[in-house]
Amino acid sequence: MLLTILTFLVVLGILVFVHELGHFFVARRSGVRVEEFGFGLPPRIFGFYKDPSRKIWKYVGKNTHDCPTTIYSINWVPLGGFVRIKGEQGENIQDTDSFAHKPIYKKIIILSAGVTMNVLLAIILLSIGYIIGLPREIDDSAQLPWAKISNEMIYINEVVKDYPADKAGIKAGDIIESVDKTKFSNIADLQNYISKKNNVPLELSIKRNEENIVLNVTPIDDEKNNKVIMGVMLAKMGFVSYPWYIAFWEGFKTTMFLIKEILIAFYMLFVNIITTHTVSVSLSGPVGIAVITGQVAKMGFIYILQFTALLSLNLAIINFLPLPALDGGRVMFLLIEKIRGKAINPRIEATIHNIGLYLLFLLVLIITYSDVMRFSDKFVLLWQKITNLF
Numbered sequence: 561m562l563l564t565i566l567t568f569l570v571v572l573g574i575l576v577f578v579h580e581l582g583h584f585f586v587a588r589r590s591g592v593r594v595e596e597f598g599f600g601l602p603p604r605i606f607g608f609y610k611d612p613s614r615k616i617w618k619y620v621g622k623n624t625h626d627c628p629t630t631i632y633s634i635n636w637v638p639l640g641g642f643v644r645i646k647g648e649q650g651e652n653i654q655d656t657d658s659f660a661h662k663p664i665y666k667k668i669i670i671l672s673a674g675v676t677m678n679v680l681l682a683i684i685l686l687s688i689g690y691i692i693g694l695p696r697e698i699d700d701s702a703q704l705p706w707a708k709i710s711n712e713m714i715y716i717n718e719v720v721k722d723y724p725a726d727k728a729g730i731k732a733g734d735i736i737e738s739v740d741k742t743k744f745s746n747i748a749d750l751q752n753y754i755s756k757k758n759n760v761p762l763e764l765s766i767k768r769n770e771e772n773i774v775l776n777v778t779p780i781d782d783e784k785n786n787k788v789i790m791g792v793m794l795a796k797m798g799f800v801s802y803p804w805y806i807a808f809w810e811g812f813k814t815t816m817f818l819i820k821e822i823l824i825a826f827y828m829l830f831v832n833i834i835t836t837h838t839v840s841v842s843l844s845g846p847v848g849i850a851v852i853t854g855q856v857a858k859m860g861f862i863y864i865l866q867f868t869a870l871l872s873l874n875l876a877i878i879n880f881l882p883l884p885a886l887d888g889g890r891v892m893f894l895l896i897e898k899i900r901g902k903a904i905n906p907r908i909e910a911t912i913h914n915i916g917l918y919l920l921f922l923l924v925l926i927i928t929y930s931d932v933m934r935f936s937d938k939f940v941l942l943w944q945k946i947t948n949l950f
Contacts, residue, residue, distance in 0.1 A: 564854025569638060571853055571868050573600075575678065575875050576640020582677030583643045583670060590666050593657040596625070596644040600635035607633035645670075650906040664894050671887045671894075678876035679815065685869040687811030692862055693799035706806050712798040714747055716766075723791020728777040730766070730792065737765040737772070747794045754779050758788045770858060799862075818870060822877050884916025 577599070584597050598604070604622040609631045611618050620631055647658030655661055659670065686694065693710060716734045719726050736750070737743070740763050744750040754762070761778045782789045802810055856867045880888040890913075897903045 563857055567857040567864070568853040571864070571871065573638060573640045574868065575681070575872050578677050578681050578872070579674040579875065579879070580641045580643050582673035582675075583645070586673035587643070587645050587659070587670050590662060590670055591657060592659050592662060592666075592670065593646040594630045594643055595627075595646050596631040596633055596642075598633045598635050598642045598644075601637035601639050601642060602635050603637075604633045604635050607631045649910070664898050667894055668891050671891050672880070674887055675876040675880045678872045678879075679819075682818070682869040682872045682876075683808075683811050683815045685811075685865050685872070686814050687808040689862060689865050689869070690800065690802045690807035690810045690814075691804050692865075693801040694862065694866060695797055696800050698796045698798045698800070704800065706802055708801045709798040710801070712745065712796060714744060714750060714794055714796055716792050717795040718793035720791035720793075723789070724777050724780055725790040725792045728764075728775045730764070730775060730777065730790075731768065733768070734773075735767040735797075736794075737767055739764055741765070747796055750794065754790060755788045762790075769855070815869070815873065818873050819877065822873055826877065826881075883920075884913045885920055886916070889913065889916060 580597070584594055587594050596607070606622065607620040607624070608617050609620060609627045609629050610616070612628055620627060620633075624631070645659050646652055647655065647660035650660050652658040653660040659667065662670075693708075698704075698709065698712065714736045716725070716730055716732055716736070719730055719732050739750065739753065742753070744753070757779050758781050759778060761776050764775050764777055766773050766775060777790050779788045779790050781787075801807070853864075853867065856863045879886050880891075882888045882892040893904060893909055
């Protein structure tokens, strides 16, 4: 569990830091003054800035906020970072280096830079993954030119409730190592073997979360489909790698595919909320993501790489939703300003963003409570480990 927390903090820190780095670079390139770039979240431990007249770096304390150039600060909370941009709340509109002074298109570019960096990070991580070898589902009939496939395995994609596999304790995600001590390299051969074993117990050696388990399953004759089945959907997975010059194109294609899938998932989530007035129990907050991160960490580096890319895309899409308090919400207000021909009253906009922020915090708290209830056994285990240290 301690590994879970550490891995989660590192992954989340990287995602937030890269996001804020995007705002930082684009703001500077757009002629907007960045008052502070923080490593971690406040309160500040210390900071430093470059004296423009003497060209030397100077130390600043935790309470100094006004310096002639950008303050680079080290902060107590080790979660990513933040940027403090001059005029981001609408002040200093007369100053040419203020965010508030810039034309709408530049403001939109600055606000969009964070999510753009998260998308670029996903492309880079997936590209590196494809150079090393990324786990993905493989279709025996599909052709993957230039691809090198290794460590091929057959795994359980879905378990049908109340069928033999379900009753035997087989779970989705289980990897089939062998059946009756025989290894199978493709799904067709395995299905053909099972089809001849009606009411004959099979010994399945499976791998689950790096643990080897042996289960006995007795296939049945499914009269409806005229087949002998265990009640599972099988899929094949392997580690796919490409030459570096193709890996980056594959990383880009996979990123675009994941963005499409995430958008569809969000659409279905909102439709479900509107039609049923409920939030899916599968929706995870910080606690749920932390637990999943810990499980992924145990699987190995390449899985962490893949999971971090997926989280980065989720962060990008969530942040760009047209909701108050998010980057997408601020862009929405700028577009409204462009259409109306005049800005919305800053106080009204600030109030809407604050309400949106409070509602966002409330949603996070509700989801976090749900996560704690789902993963309560893991929190008990963590507390036991902590108390054993003393």
